[in-house]
Amino acid sequence: MAFDIDMIKGVYSTIAERVDKAREIVGRPLTLSEKILYSHLWDGNPTKQFRRGKDYVDFAPDRIALQDATAQMALLQFMQAGKPKVAVPTTTHCDHLIQAKSGAAQDLSRANTSSKEVFDFLESVSNKYGLGFWRPGAGIIHQVVLENYAFPGGMMIGTDSHTVNAGGLGMVAIGVGGADAVDVMAGMPWELKFPKLIGVKLTGKISGWTSAKDVILKVAGILTVKGGTGCIVEYFGEGAKNLSCTGKGTICNMGAEIGATTSTFGYDDSMERYLRATDRSDVADAANEVREYLTADPEAYAEPEKYFDQIIEINLSELRPHLNGPFTPDLATPVGELGAKAREHGWPIDVDWGLIGSCTNSSYEDLTRAASIAKQAVDKKIKPKSDFGINPGSEQIRFTAQRDGLLQTFEDLGATIFTNACGPCIGQWDRSDLKGDEKNTIVHSFNRNFSKRADGNPNTHAFVGSPEMVAAIALSGRLDFDPMNDTLINEDGQEVKLDEPRGIELPPEGFEVEESGYVPPKEDGSSVEVKVSKDSERLQILEPFEPITNESLQGMKLLIKAFGKCTTDHISMAGPWLRYRGHLDNIANNTLIGAVNAFNKKTNFVKNQLTGEYEGVPDAQRQYKAKGIKTIVVGDHNYGEGSSREHAAMQPRHLGVAAVLVKSFARIHETNLKKQGMLALTFANEADYDLIQEDDTFNFIDIDSFSEDKPLTIEVVHADGSKDTIKANHSYNAPQINWFREGSALNVIKKENAA
Numbered sequence: 001m002a003f004d005i006d007m008i009k010g011v012y013s014t015i016a017e018r019v020d021k022a023r024e025i026v027g028r029p030l031t032l033s034e035k036i037l038y039s040h041l042w043d044g045n046p047t048k049q050f051r052r053g054k055d056y057v058d059f060a061p062d063r064i065a066l067q068d069a070t071a072q073m074a075l076l077q078f079m080q081a082g083k084p085k086v087a088v089p090t091t092t093h094c095d096h097l098i099q100a101k102s103g104a105a106q107d108l109s110r111a112n113t114s115s116k117e118v119f120d121f122l123e124s125v126s127n128k129y130g131l132g133f134w135r136p137g138a139g140i141i142h143q144v145v146l147e148n149y150a151f152p153g154g155m156m157i158g159t160d161s162h163t164v165n166a167g168g169l170g171m172v173a174i175g176v177g178g179a180d181a182v183d184v185m186a187g188m189p190w191e192l193k194f195p196k197l198i199g200v201k202l203t204g205k206i207s208g209w210t211s212a213k214d215v216i217l218k219v220a221g222i223l224t225v226k227g228g229t230g231c232i233v234e235y236f237g238e239g240a241k242n243l244s245c246t247g248k249g250t251i252c253n254m255g256a257e258i259g260a261t262t263s264t265f266g267y268d269d270s271m272e273r274y275l276r277a278t279d280r281s282d283v284a285d286a287a288n289e290v291r292e293y294l295t296a297d298p299e300a301y302a303e304p305e306k307y308f309d310q311i312i313e314i315n316l317s318e319l320r321p322h323l324n325g326p327f328t329p330d331l332a333t334p335v336g337e338l339g340a341k342a343r344e345h346g347w348p349i350d351v352d353w354g355l356i357g358s359c360t361n362s363s364y365e366d367l368t369r370a371a372s373i374a375k376q377a378v379d380k381k382i383k384p385k386s387d388f389g390i391n392p393g394s395e396q397i398r399f400t401a402q403r404d405g406l407l408q409t410f411e412d413l414g415a416t417i418f419t420n421a422c423g424p425c426i427g428q429w430d431r432s433d434l435k436g437d438e439k440n441t442i443v444h445s446f447n448r449n450f451s452k453r454a455d456g457n458p459n460t461h462a463f464v465g466s467p468e469m470v471a472a473i474a475l476s477g478r479l480d481f482d483p484m485n486d487t488l489i490n491e492d493g494q495e496v497k498l499d500e501p502r503g504i505e506l507p508p509e510g511f512e513v514e515e516s517g518y519v520p521p522k523e524d525g526s527s528v529e530v531k532v533s534k535d536s537e538r539l540q541i542l543e544p545f546e547p548i549t550n551e552s553l554q555g556m557k558l559l560i561k562a563f564g565k566c567t568t569d570h571i572s573m574a575g576p577w578l579r580y581r582g583h584l585d586n587i588a589n590n591t592l593i594g595a596v597n598a599f600n601k602k603t604n605f606v607k608n609q610l611t612g613e614y615e616g617v618p619d620a621q622r623q624y625k626a627k628g629i630k631t632i633v634v635g636d637h638n639y640g641e642g643s644s645r646e647h648a649a650m651q652p653r654h655l656g657v658a659a660v661l662v663k664s665f666a667r668i669h670e671t672n673l674k675k676q677g678m679l680a681l682t683f684a685n686e687a688d689y690d691l692i693q694e695d696d697t698f699n700f701i702d703i704d705s706f707s708e709d710k711p712l713t714i715e716v717v718h719a720d721g722s723k724d725t726i727k728a729n730h731s732y733n734a735p736q737i738n739w740f741r742e743g744s745a746l747n748v749i750k751k752e753n754a755a
């Protein structure tokens, strides 16, 4: 299903001119990443060179993907923009809200009941505003995107960190927060700091037990979880050409685990094969016509040290299979060395579960390689020592794997086939084999293995490997098993050795699916009614924010002076609160409950100036709101770091916080506050943080003349009547001041739209 060949042809029709122009301006050959970035500038043709790691640049992504947990607030906001349709092709994917427990049939039907209102809402709003909708069970967002939407040389954003998976098809695909997606859906540019570039040169060829997964497990070991921050990782070399397209997707997928902005590969034969196998020969034909623009200029790969900020070289012929973990995906250990390490650290050797699938590793090739191990277990009479769980990446993969007998092979081993969804990868796993929080080990082919990630148990030691290695380790039931050298004892008491895995890149009889789960939107959605029950505790239609008036910025009260680290998690916690992601008023009950009060070093315990009592932050704030009193939040350095979660700005705004005054901001959070029509300010003199007392009242004495490049003056009135006058810096430009004056960026869009 090639859904948007016209859009793709449109991108290819301008790529030559834009890339040639960029090459002329930059004055040297270009990497692939640069070609994609310069051909997606918001203003069209490049006119100047951008400094990597320094300049903020406006881009025009080609498409957007949303997953069900993040789509709720993104779409609720989009509905406020007053647009009849999304400006850029967009799809919604229901994959995060489905719990894995008994197997696909029961689990899916349970999710369809428990999250019915959320799914109904997402389907109706998608239908109304022109978004493609993928039903629960249709598959995991990134697998579905790779199978249907990704295309070489394209740029996409998605409200999920593993959007980067689409780099396997030669895209620049980047995970963003809902607020960014809303901007692009509403027809606004998307801003990104021009990334630095890491080049990974792959030589040799993978063989035997080594797989594409081991490339990224190795890279993660080298770069660590922060090593890719602010960078695009571009893979190249003969070794890259020898990898399948889905193998490349796996490598790009886990680029999120090294903090990379994204990862990508140049267009090659493997991508062409994949495009044709997934019914997109028209995309392959179009790509072939601009082939030289879909990979780097040859000079960039011949002398990479001149074109990349950092180079890593890996010889795939020498690369050994790895298992990374526990608790962090960058703790890389070659299989065979893990036993000694586990004993040294006291990690449980016995393995309870082997989990195969997720957006990282559920391609046809992955399943055939893992099934080739599972089949040997049946043939050689090896009784598996661990439980097996399989999450196919999409209904197309599941249907094809079922047709070709792969799922039966796993079922013969007693595996549970879960829904085509995230399941245990996002903690949606009702695991029944543990009584409490006991120490245990699992192996999986997913990407993340942080504490509690899979099952909520902080004592589950999760190790990440390739699907075939997960299958072998799970068969043996031991973390110290090395299938390349060790044997297993079968049911007849004989010693048997596993043969190397054998995979098939693409199904010889083609992909097949009966019911893909895709629902196209109505051509004219104007009559579609968006379904949200008034009594819902999970969804709430948003009301536009009223502008914060100058008068309300006089006599403001301090809500909390946060001490030390205050991340978006401290401002809007995840965990059980995920349930309320689509209901602003309900999720607002977690506002700032993780922030430490500077006056008593306690969390969620602040002085309510109206009563003199100490209470929870949301409780105090709701009382200020009831009295129409605006409040201010004071914070330390890098306030709002962590994620681009827009809830961390929307919730305080909803509850009546008007200003956030800190020593410094995490940039994305600062922008999110501005977008919601609030004042995001920094102390001109950091030491003024110490002047703020818990009974203080604030007057913004020159807010009438709020303008670019002019600090604001705040009078701080203490309980004893004494006063301090402090200066607050800001980074608002004229349009952003307009967001503040109009109440929010969305209000401005709506107004422009109505004009």
Ligand code: F3S
Residues within 6 Å of the ligand: 095, 140, 141, 142, 160, 162, 358, 359, 360, 421, 422, 425, 426, 446, 447
């Ligand atoms: Fe889902 Fe896990 Fe991927 S949560 S999107 S399968 S990283």
